[in-house]
Amino acid sequence: MKALKKISILFLILTAFIACNTKNKEDHSTHQTKESLFYTCSMDPQVKEDKPGKCPICHMELTPMKNDESAVNEIALSAQQIKLGNITTQTIAETQSSVEQSYTGVLTINQEKIKTISARAMGRIEKLYFKSVGDYIAKNQPVYQLYSEDIAIAKQDYSTAYKQLSMPGDFGKNAKTMLNVAKQKLLFFGLSNTQIESIKTSNEVSPYTTFYSTYSGTISELIATEGSYIMEGSGIIKLANLNSLWLETQVNVNYSKSMHLGQNAKVSFIDFPEKTVNARISFINPEINPDTRLLLIRMEVPNQNLLLKPGMQAMVRLTQSSLKGLFVSADAVIREENASYIWIEKRPGVFESLMVETGAETNVMIEIKSEMDPAKKVVITGAYAINSEYKFRKGSDPMEGMKM
Incomplete structure (x- = not known):
């Protein structure tokens, strides 16, 4: 009888121990699940809450999201997300080609011709x-x-x-x-x-x-x-002698690095679409506008028949022949206020943002002047989809973790 009591007591103790251990595991698991979730807003991804509710900015219902454990400036995407975002990559190599850049400008009086x-x-x-x-x-x-x-x-x-x-x-x-x-x-x-x-x-x-x-x-x-x-x-x-006019345009300081005095340009005019004249760069302002980060470029345009008038808008096309460098699709470059960056494939399904210095630009291609690992694959389509998903998940800009 005493032995039976001892066995019963031991069974109760064992049962209680197992139950407590299971509860602790469940509580810990629940705690882990709770910590692995946060709630954010699809319209305002900077909002991050630890419980469901409404966005304090736009008052939309918050969406549950799993915490992204990937490193700073990285994001992991599923195969379905890559397909839906039309995300494609390719390695880029140095090429040699002619690049034509277009800018808009305004005709002004040639100050050197004023008496x-x-x-x-x-x-x-x-x-x-x-x-x-x-x-x-x-x-x-x-x-x-x-x-x-x-x-x-x-x-x-x-x-x-x-x-x-x-x-x-x-x-x-x-x-x-x-x-x-x-x-x-x-x-x-x-x-x-x-x-x-x-x-x-x-x-x-x-x-x-x-x-x-x-x-x-x-x-x-x-x-x-x-x-x-x-x-x-x-x-x-x-x-003012209007037989010669100035054409002034503002260009991004990154693009101006490839320009030089005496460079040839073709100028067309909105008011006279059939008229094209040849001009040359006569002045590159050494001072950058601190507010716009733009640089003044000036050309001298002949106007022998006085057909052109100060104040007319014009289109300038500058051609750089045999330009050698790395070029990517314009859609591959994400532009921010102070810098530009691209997304590269770190490993299958994982993408990393990389700050780059840009150079010459056309309507479809942008030169990358930063050194690049030739083995790395650059995201050439879907870069903005990756960027949006990054901001939605982490509630921050991928540029925040970069060294300026």
Whole structure:
């Protein structure tokens, strides 16, 4: 009887031990399952909660997800996900080809072809013969009339000296010297030889002088106005020679590395689709715009018949011949604000993001300037699908784990 009791007690103890051990395993398993799940939002993948509910941003129902135990910048996909995402890979090798890059730009006035008509003496502008920006002034046309006491005095000295030339002795010799001095002064003030000669025959010296343009051009700026007083050297009108225009465009700093001064370009125009002209890069701004990360490129465009107008939009095509490098599909490169990256296949079903430096670009291909392992396979289609799945699972950007 005592032996039977002992056996019963031992059986109860064993049963209790097994039950407790099983419960601990179940609790631990439940704990592990709970820890392996989190809840996120398909619209806002940065939201991660440890229990079901609604998204605090868009109020959609949260979706349960398993924690991704893969390394930073890596993601594992099933065969079905790879098929649905149309994810394909291939190794890339260095090739040699011609690359054509296209940019949009705007025609502007060639600042090197601008001339300023300035006052040669102090005085008051009595009349402007042209009063509108855009007016064309031909060479030798009158531009403005100036009232100047300095010029009037020089005119009077010239007239007096001329009248004294016929006097005998030293008077005549001194008059000749005074005549030469007065003429040089009038030439300095901007009077022509014809205007100076006319003083000899005039009965009265006028304080008003008309000045003529010494070159042709289109008025780009009116600096002075009628009735205003100006100092010697002050600008009155700016004339632009529109036979040559500038074409300015903004390019990404990564693309500008392959450009150089004198590089040939073909330019077409939205307003004249049938017209194409040849141009060359004449200026590459050494300073990058810190806000846009763009670089100013300038070309000089001939405009002999004045058909082209400042402000017109144009398309620039730059061709680089025999360019050697690694090129991938444009869809393979993910662009972020400060950098670009691609996805490579680390092993079957596992993909890793890799930051790269890009170079020349066409409509369909992008040059990779970073060193690449030739054995690695690059994702050429479906890169954005991988990127979206990564953000959805991990709630972060794959760039966060990269070294800048």
